[in-house]
Amino acid sequence: MARIGIIMGSDSDLPIMKDACDILDEFQVDYDVTVCSAHRLPHETAEYATGAEDRGLEVIIAGAGGAAHLPGVIAAFTILPVIGVPIKTSTLSGIDSLYSIVQMPKGIPVATVAINGSANAALLALEMLALKDTDIKNQLLKYRQKMSAEVLQKDQLLKE
Ligand code: RP5
Numbered sequence: 349m350a351r352i353g354i355i356m357g358s359d360s361d362l363p364i365m366k367d368a369c370d371i372l373d374e375f376q377v378d379y380d381v382t383v384c385s386a387h388r389l390p391h392e393t394a395e396y397a398t399g400a401e402d403r404g405l406e407v408i409i410a411g412a413g414g415a416a417h418l419p420g421v422i423a424a425f426t427i428l429p430v431i432g433v434p435i436k437t438s439t440l441s442g443i444d445s446l447y448s449i450v451q452m453p454k455g456i457p458v459a460t461v462a463i464n465g466s467a468n469a470a471l472l473a474l475e476m477l478a479l480k481d482t483d484i485k486n487q488l489l490k491y492r493q494k495m496s497a498e499v500l501q502k503d504q505l506l507k508e
Contacts, residue, residue, distance in 0.1 A: 349404040350380040352473050355396060355422065357385045357412040361435050364464050365411045368433070371470035375487050377477065380405075386418040393418065397425030407473040410458075411466060413437045416448040419458045429476055431469045432458040 352372060356365050365381070372379045386393045400408060400422075408428055410419035413435030423430040434445035442463035450460040461468045471488070478485040 350378045351404065351406045351477060352377060352379040352470075353382065353396075353400055353403075353405040353408045354379055355382045355384055355408060355410045355418065356433075356435075357383075357416070357418045359383050361411045361413065364435055365409075365433065365466050367464075368409055368411075368466035368470035371467050371474070375474055375484060377474065377484065384418075386412070386421045390421075393421055394425055397422040400426050400428055407431065407476050409433060409466070409469045409473055411435050411469075412449070413442065413445045414439075414448075416445040419449050419460075420452050420456065423452070423456050423458050429473075430458050431472055432460045433466045433469050434460065434463045436464050 354365055354368055356362065369379070369381065382396060384393050384396055397408075405428060408422055408426070409431045410422050411433035412418035414437050416432070416434060419430050419432030432449035434442050434449050436442035437444055446460070446463050449458055452458045459472065461472065474484050474488060478488055
């Protein structure tokens with residue numbers, strides 16, 4: 349059963365949101381992927397969010413671009429943690445998406461990662477699950493050790 353829900357406003361967001369899928373595949377954590385626009389499919393968006401907890405989801409990652417209201421709308425309908433991914437746009441380079449998602453008014457939080465930062469959204473979601481899941485916690489610790497080792501190795505190569 350999926351523990352993390354990945355939702356995005358358009359299939360044009362998929363190439364960016366795939367980074368989150370790749371991380372979750374690497375950690376072997378179940379997730380589902382949904383395309384659902386908050387303005388083109390408002391009722392379906394509400395249904396997705398209101399039923400998320402009953403479907404077994406523990407965290408939702410929501411990506412959107414432009415007037416990126418999808419993460420905020422999802423967060424309004426559930427108390428599951430919502431992580432927003434601002435998608436880079438061709439007109440305003442994703443600053444529009446970032447501001448739309450990060451500037452949620454007090455009361456309905458959306459944790460916001462960098463523009464196109466869906467990999468970090470997945471890692472943050474895993475850190476949330478790791479609070480009560482030792483296997484994921486250990487995997488995250490190994491992931492960081494591997495990153496550190498790679499940097500040290502590159503530094504060593506430069507010095508040779
Ligand atoms: C948003 O509008 C989507 O999240 C996407 O980033 C952007 C453009 O959508 P399309 O016009 O490509 O469907 O709702």
